[in-house]
Amino acid sequence: MRHHLILRVITKMLVGTIFLFALYVQFHGDYSPGGGFQAGVIMASGFIIYGLIFSLEKLQLVFPPWLVHKLLALGVLLYAGTGIYSLLGGYAYLDYTALSPHHPEHGQHLGILIVEAGVGITVTGVMVAIYYAFAARTPIINDEEW
Amino acid sequence: MLAATAFAVIRTRSLFATVMLSGVFSFLSALLFVTLDAVDVAFTEAAVGAGISTVLMLGTLSLTSRFETPSPRSSFVPFIVVCVTGAALVYGTLDMPNFGSPDAPAQTHVGPDYLARMPHEVGVPNAVTAILASYRGFDTLGETAVVFAAGIGVMLLISGLRRRRRDEDLPEPDHDRKEQV
Structure with a gap:
């Protein structure tokens, strides 16, 4: 896509905004529509659009595959780990009161935030990993073919 | 549309x-x-x-x-199957409560309970997030695990192919060496 000047410039402008919007959807999910799943997908689409317009190699410099694979598992571990933490605190599994026993509402808030972050990380990782798996097999498309 | x-x-x-x-x-x-x-x-x-x-x-x-390559077979039988399934689905919706009806099961079971308990138990304004992450925390953990498993599956299926091909390349020099010995 070396010749598509407009696409490249617009992508450079948009990628940052997409990431910012993903973080907003992620951490504002308590107050407005959105949450981990949506934020993860938006975040991943930011990475994927970068990979589509520039090249897969450049994207993998920014977001190397080994990091993606670690993030995949990290999200689930973060979610399950929250449950383990509340078990250790003497509460039921995934009872967020354990995070702040004196103020249950704060605990719920914190718990939802952490758990949603775990969901977001896993979804981002999975989407980017699937994109890598497909894109690594793809012969590079000529500009004329589009 | x-x-x-x-x-x-x-x-x-x-x-x-x-x-x-x-x-x-x-x-x-x-x-x-x-x-x-x-x-x-x-x-x-x-x-x-x-x-x-x-x-x-x-x-x-x-x-x-x-x-896509045009299919040589006639599409009559699939058409009949689709029509029958569609008719069955439409027939099924006849039993559903009207849109926005206060007597609908969704409005009478756990829904009002969650909505009444949520403000003082969770204190998160977005009810969907509260139910998803707090009351239904196990479900969401399961969903995350499913997404994780899907990602792992795709990686195994697609990236594993390359690994195997590399393994197939490896034995050949070994084989040659044996012949030389």
């Missing part, structure tokens, strides 16, 4: 147009969800259906050809 898009998806032979039209279909259904006040679902539909799946479909498309 949804029906028109679906019909266009069926009729067109160009796979590129099909992928784009299915993206359009997702956006239209997202609009439908917004009119039904299900903003979270609409958000997901727009991001996943129209965004990511379109990109993944395009990725797959670049691995195959651009046009």
Whole structure:
């Protein structure tokens, strides 16, 4: 896509905004529509659009595959780990009161935030990993073919 | 409009147009969800259906050809099956409560209970997030695990192929060496 000047410039402008919007959807999910799943997908689409317009190699410099694979598992571990933490605190599994026993509402808030972050990380990782798996097999498309 | 898009998806032979039209279909259904006040679902539909799946479909498309080959078999039997299934589904909706009816099961079971308990138990304004992450925390953990498993599966299926090919390359020098010995 070396010749598509407009696409490249617009992508450079948009990628940052997409990431910012993903973080907003992620951490504002308590107050407005959105949450981990949506934020993860938006975040991943930011990475994927970068990979589509520039090249897969450049994207993998920014977001190397080994990091993606670690993030995949990290999200689930973060979610399950929250449950383990509340078990250790003497509460039921995934009872967020354990995070702040004196103020249950704060605990719920914190718990939802952490758990949603775990969901977001896993979804981002999975989407980017699937994109890598497909894109690594793809012969590079000529500009004329589009 | 949804029906028109679906019909266009069926009729067109160009796979590129099909992928784009299915993206359009997702956006239209997202609009439908917004009119039904299900903003979270609409958000997901727009991001996943129209965004990511379109990109993944395009990725797959670049691995195959651009046009579908016309099927030589008659499409009469599938048409009958689709008609019967559609009629059964429409017949099923006749039993459903009217849209927005206060007597609907969704409004009378756990829904009001959650809504009444949520403000002082969770204190999060977005009810969907509260139910998803707090009351239904186990479900969401399961969903995350499913997404994780899907990612691992795709990686194993697609990246594993390359690994095997590399392994197939490896024994050959070994074999040669044995012959030399």
